[in-house]
Amino acid sequence: MKLYEKFADDIERLIRQGVYRHGERLPSVRQASQQHRISITTVLHAYLLLESRGLLASRPQSGYFVNLERADGERQMQDLRASKPIAVSSTVDVSRLVLSTLRSIGSGDAVPLGSPYPDPVLFPFEKLNRYAYTAGRDKTLWSLTNALPPGDPRLLRQIARRHLENGMPVDPNEIIVTVGATEAINLCLQAVAKPGDVIAVESPTFYAMLHAIERMGMKAIEVSTHPEHGIDIGELAAIVKSQPIAACMVMPNFQNPLGFQMPDERKRELVEFLAAADIPVIENAVYNELYFGDAHPSSLKSYDRKGLVLHCSSFSKSLTATYRIGWALPGRYRDQVEKLKFLNTLATPLVPQLAIAEYLERDGYEHHLRRIRKAYAQQANLMRAMVSRFFPEGTRISSPAGGYVLWVELPAKVDAMHLYQLALERGITIGPGYMFSISGSYRNFIRLNYSSPWSRRIEEAVIEVGKLVASCAR
Amino acid sequence: MKLYEKFADDIERLIRQGVYRHGERLPSVRQASQQHRISITTVLHAYLLLESRGLLASRPQSGYFVNLERADGERQMQDLRASKPIAVSSTVDVSRLVLSTLRSIGSGDAVPLGSPYPDPVLFPFEKLNRYAYTAGRDKTLWSLTNALPPGDPRLLRQIARRHLENGMPVDPNEIIVTVGATEAINLCLQAVAKPGDVIAVESPTFYAMLHAIERMGMKAIEVSTHPEHGIDIGELAAIVKSQPIAACMVMPNFQNPLGFQMPDERKRELVEFLAAADIPVIENAVYNELYFGDAHPSSLKSYDRKGLVLHCSSFSKSLTATYRIGWALPGRYRDQVEKLKFLNTLATPLVPQLAIAEYLERDGYEHHLRRIRKAYAQQANLMRAMVSRFFPEGTRISSPAGGYVLWVELPAKVDAMHLYQLALERGITIGPGYMFSISGSYRNFIRLNYSSPWSRRIEEAVIEVGKLVASCAR
Secondary structure, three states, X not given: OOHHHHHHHHHHHHHHOOOOOOOOEOOXXXXXXHHHOOOHHHHHHXXXXXXXXOOEEEEOOOEEEEOOOOOOOOOOOEOOOOOOOOOOOEEOOOHHHHHHHHHHHHOOOOEEOOOOOOOHHHOOXXXXXXXXXXXXXXXXXXXXXXXXOOOOHHHHHHHHHHHHHOOOOOOHHHOEEEEHHHHHHHHHHHXXXXXXXXXXXXXXXXHHHHHHHHHOOOEEEEEEXXXXXXXXXXXXXXXXXXXXXXXXXXXXXXOOOOOOEOOHHHHHHHHHHHHHOOOOEEEEOOOOOOEOOOOOOOOHHHHOOOOOEEEEEEOOOOOOOOOOEEEEEOHHHXXXXXXXXXXXXXXXXXXXXXXXXXXXXXXXXXXXXXHHHHHHHHHHHHHHHHHHHHOOOXXXXXXOXXXXXXXXXXXXXXXXXXXXXXXXXXXXXXXXXXXXXOOOOOOOEEEEEOOOOOOHHXXXXXXXXXXXXXXXXX | OOHHHHHHHHHHHHHHOOOOOOOOEOOOHHHHHHHXXXXXXXXXXXXXXXXXXXXXXXXXXXXEEEOOOOOOOOOOOEOOOOOOOOOOOEEOOOXXXXXXXXXXXXXXXXXXXXXXXXXXXXXXXHHHHHHHHHXXXXXXXXXXXXXXXXXXXXXXXXXHHHHHHOOOOOOHHHOEEEEHHHHHHHHHHHHHOOOOOEEEEEEOOXXXXXXXXXXXXXXXXXXXXXXXXXXXHHHHHHHHHHOOOOEEEEOOEOOOOOOOEOOHHHHHHHHHHHHHOOOOEEEEOOOOOOEOOOXXXXXXXXXXXXXXXXXXXEOOOXXXXXXXXXXXXXXXXXXXXXXXXXXXXXXXXXXXXXXXHHHHHOOOHHHHHHHHHHHHHHHHHHHHXXXXXXXXXXXXXXOOOEOOEEEEEOOOOXXXXXXXXXXXXXXXXXXXXHHHOOOOOXXXXXXXXXXXXXXXXXXXXXXXXXXXXXXXXX
């Protein structure tokens, strides 16, 4: 536990015990720093954390006040509203701009609030590197024939075991190892649909889904998506009645960018509706391990009776992104996906597969995951608290149930692309909302990444973006 | 130098010096083994090598005879004839059978004469593994943003340097690193053509080219291909006149399966013809480093003035296959290929890129290549000699100028798929000809791999296949 967390817990106990009363002003940051002999940053972090827990409210120029009228976790800012995209099919063409945005987001020394990638600082890369080295000493592994699809048997077993531990028994023979979830999603999409077909997606949706659709010459249709319940099944049903839908692509857990976890009942309902309509669904599950709640979330796949759910995942968000190891559970499309994998990249490098298998066999994964889940949950709170505090009125923020991104609706006047440029000039990247849609619905939205350990640099960047938003909103 | 090579050189000197005269019978394998106190295998290898040099002829039941009437390298068996495919466009669908064939070829303990992959025994995997380990200790490399296209700058520089050393100056900024040449070919094809388009290919052609075409929903048209000069430019011109051709895909050096090196003049002619017709050409150059001649072969790319040549290569045949590091030089299609790379697999793993960059920087590559070129050239001679000796009359064999595969035309009665099954039952794999065409032209052809160091096991396998061919030909 970090010092600021401990300090926040201490203060919370004092509030719960009535030492600090409702409406009472807490010691200023400076005072608390002197009283407790801890840094100003630590105090500020603790206060922000308490604010995000709903126990403190801040008033500009006045300081922090105990606020017991707001239940834990209640938001100071308004909730996001369910999206209402213009539900027309459209040939997708967003990838070029996204690529250049992502490149600038990733490059150089900018503060990567726009990055879609995890900060690997919490990942066990030293162990993986060592396991890779040991695996690589076996010369039989350097023969390509051992790397052909579906994947290394040791890794297949470990992936199946992991699914089982997470409550979903999986046949190792169904698994196809891929070059990250990106390849898995591409292959699954190609297995279920053909050029010209229409694919139903959430709105907003993770742009890699739109890219896959664009690339295959298919069309996307955006379906309204509730920031807590997920895709609107009623609206989807109406769309399916009005036109042929070849497949549906969703991210039921910790959706990028919305962060919601679809309730189990709605997952089941979605799977049953699609099964009745005989429509395959591609499930992007890359954030599943990064839940903030008590238990691993269920997958659509676990409700699948007809083999119509194509579950795609990877180790990129939870263990290592640069090894590019993902997998697909393609249900009844297994053989097609295996063949497409072979055609697309022939084989997945073997040494990284074995390094990950070794890591999983040694049983430290759950411990590591607990650590990063906790860190991300805290960082989510801090990011929410900072945005609440430093972004202008009219801002709405998501309430992520897992993962490491926050979706922020800015006042209507703000053009996120303009904001993106202004922030970039100040050495800060943000994820502009236009990337997440083909309908242009999210021009005043941004996505913020909180995968990096909290730091003064990030804090200052968020404050700076808040100022830019305020100036754009005027 | 291996013992059998030394022994072969000794005998050759004796023949050149007239110690052994034309028509004279050499000591039997057993006698020579006793005389020189070397193993029977060594003598047999040496005799086979001399046979392939055209200095010995073997007569069943009689032994080996000096044959000075055949010039060096002249073939005992007949040359292959130029292919005459039925030149109709066709929707390709060969990949499923090929995948299952390749899997059986690669799996278990079979003698892998059918394998398309190099035997990594000659590759410096220990060094690469060590460099990978060292590179992987730098934690900044575990961030995915550093692995985004086009590729690691160190590797891009080394690839450019290598091209320069091989006589082709290349701008490092043109290079896109990919997951093997397979991905490069797929991306390049998608950059230049769309579903329904017709792509001109050699006949026979490397099946991965057919797979790429199949996968994109395009059509292939096979063009007659001479076993030494390559694709028939006149026939290609006639096809281009009769129908729109979106692109051409060729393998001008050490074509898989024919093994030819297209003469420079014909390369230039092909590039100029396609440039005049404004047709892009995808050049598969994966075997370029494995030449048997004196100098590195030229690439189509070096004759390219209009940016219409998309050059694809990899380190898979020459350094490591399992790292899956390839690249494309897509000329004027560079930005499209970069975007497609991003869409297809997002990033190429960074650690293998750096391990290869480190290896190339340390300057041992040329030494390593000389070693494997020499080994492959000798193994080619041995394989040719063995097939000449043990396959029945009516067999024709290719004369590879580089690479590690031999293309064998069997007597017309032999069905290579049937032969494949028979050989597989005996623990031997071969590459049946049907994989290399969509027109069914090569049902009595097989491809044999000679990338593994020569061994008694391989020898016995070749003899066994020869017997099977003979029994099928009856």
